[in-house]
Amino acid sequence: MSMTPVEIPEDAPYVNALLLQMLRGVEEVLGTHGLNAVLRSSGLERFIGNPPPNNLEHDVLAREYASLNAAIEDFTGRAGKGMLQRIGRASFRWGIKEQAAVMGLAGIALKALPQRLRMRAILLGLRKGLMDVVDYGLVDVQDKDGVLVYTDYACTICHTRHSDKPACHLYVGTLGEAMVFATGKDFRDFDISETHCKAMGDGFCRFEIRER
Numbered sequence: 001m002s003m004t005p006v007e008i009p010e011d012a013p014y015v016n017a018l019l020l021q022m023l024r025g026v027e028e029v030l031g032t033h034g035l036n037a038v039l040r041s042s043g044l045e046r047f048i049g050n051p052p053p054n055n056l057e058h059d060v061l062a063r064e065y066a067s068l069n070a071a072i073e074d075f076t077g078r079a080g081k082g083m084l085q086r087i088g089r090a091s092f093r094w095g096i097k098e099q100a101a102v103m104g105l106a107g108i109a110l111k112a113l114p115q116r117l118r119m120r121a122i123l124l125g126l127r128k129g130l131m132d133v134v135d136y137g138l139v140d141v142q143d144k145d146g147v148l149v150y151t152d153y154a155c156t157i158c159h160t161r162h163s164d165k166p167a168c169h170l171y172v173g174t175l176g177e178a179m180v181f182a183t184g185k186d187f188r189d190f191d192i193s194e195t196h197c198k199a200m201g202d203g204f205c206r207f208e209i210r211e212r
């Protein structure tokens with residue numbers, strides 16, 4: 001299946017519930033002071049002590065969500081990549097507990113499916129969740145010769161950003177924790193790499209997921 005790249009308007013809105021999920025992850029990993037610091041440096045001080053509601057309204061822009069990702073990388077310096085992956089994992093865990101219905105993932109891990117199909121089912125659940133709640137969301141999931149390929153044509157983590165390296169470390173963490181959720185294994189049992197990134201000028205952000 002091939003898809004046309006999605007043109008996301010510079011001022012595209014983003015969903016409160018997904019920002020909230022990220023803020024909970026940031027708070028777990030960086031603490032409240034760290035959270036407040038990156039909210040301030042990304043121009044999102046309106047959310048300090050005042051997180052967005054857990055709903056599907058839009059009180060934030062996609063590019064503000066991307067700025068927050070960039071601010072965390074600046075704040076944590078050389079540790080930024082690992083820190084963002086940890087935040088992505090923490091966000092997914094919080095989302096599963098508090099937003100399973102929103103994210104369309106309720107019950108998937110409990111299904112009596114072989115592990116490989118559960119891994120794919122979780123990715124399809126994430127795909128559906130994102131495409132249901134984000135107007136311009138477009139995600140594709142393929143199983144290619146034992147590699148799960150997850151492609152986001154409308155990634156918001158790097159919206160309007162520019163980088164010479166893949167920038168969506170938060171996404172790598174989220175997908176890793178999704179694999180943990182699907183299999184009960186450790187996130188280190190999976191090798192996840194971002195092979196294309198919109199921040200590098202590619203038409204999509206693509207992640208390849210392999211079992212080690």
Ligand SMILES: [Zn+2]
Nearest residue numbers: 168197198205
């Ligand atoms: Zn990317």
